[in-house]
Amino acid sequence: MGTWYTLKVQPEREEKIRNLLLERVRNNGLESQIRTILIPTESVSEIRSGKKRVVEQKTYPGYLFVEMDLVDEAWYAINETAGITGFVSANPREPQPLPDEEINRILKVIDDGKEKPKPKIEFEVGQGVRIKDGPFTNFEGQVEEVYPDKGLLKINVFIFGRSTPVELEYCQVERT
Numbered sequence: 001m002g003t004w005y006t007l008k009v010q011p012e013r014e015e016k017i018r019n020l021l022l023e024r025v026r027n028n029g030l031e032s033q034i035r036t037i038l039i040p041t042e043s044v045s046e047i048r049s050g051k052k053r054v055v056e057q058k059t060y061p062g063y064l065f066v067e068m069d070l071v072d073e074a075w076y077a078i079n080e081t082a083g084i085t086g087f088v089s090a091n092p093r094e095p096q097p098l099p100d101e102e103i104n105r106i107l108k109v110i111d112d113g114k115e116k117p118k119p120k121i122e123f124e125v126g127q128g129v130r131i132k133d134g135p136f137t138n139f140e141g142q143v144e145e146v147y148p149d150k151g152l153l154k155i156n157v158f159i160f161g162r163s164t165p166v167e168l169e170y171c172q173v174e175r176t
């Protein structure tokens with residue numbers, strides 16, 4: 001197993017740069033030195049035109065993570081690939097490896113994100129919302145609690161002259 005390094009790349013071109021680097025690795029026979037080139041993404045659920053859909057979103061835009069052995073041929077292949085600004089390090093000639101606990105955390109986020117999409121919209125306690133789906137459609141309320149891991153909100157809704165707590169999914173409400 002090699003060491004993980006972070007590469008700074010041109011934003012919005014991560015996929016293209018990854019493909020260029022993979023091609024360079026294949027052409028130069030560096031598969032044993034550069035083993036993995038990773039663009040961390042996570043699944044995010046969002047609502048567009050009233051429909052809920054899941055999209056892939058880059059976790060670290062502008063960065064690639066590379067598992068490699070730091071040998072001269074691999075270093076030159078990376079630094080000569082168009083779109084790569086360089087290694088993330090205080091000294092560009094001596095790249096700083098990514099700590100194991102950090103790459104393990106990144107890999108865990110990737111795995112967890114594929115299993116259960118994370119809601120895109122974030123709400124805050126005290127924020128006003130309007131319910132747009134369910135039995136309380138068109139009622140307005142105020143966010144009392146946020147459960148981001150479940151994608152749920154506890155909202156106080158004023159119904160029949162009383163404040164009533166209601167739990168709803170993110171996709172059932174919108175900000176006012």
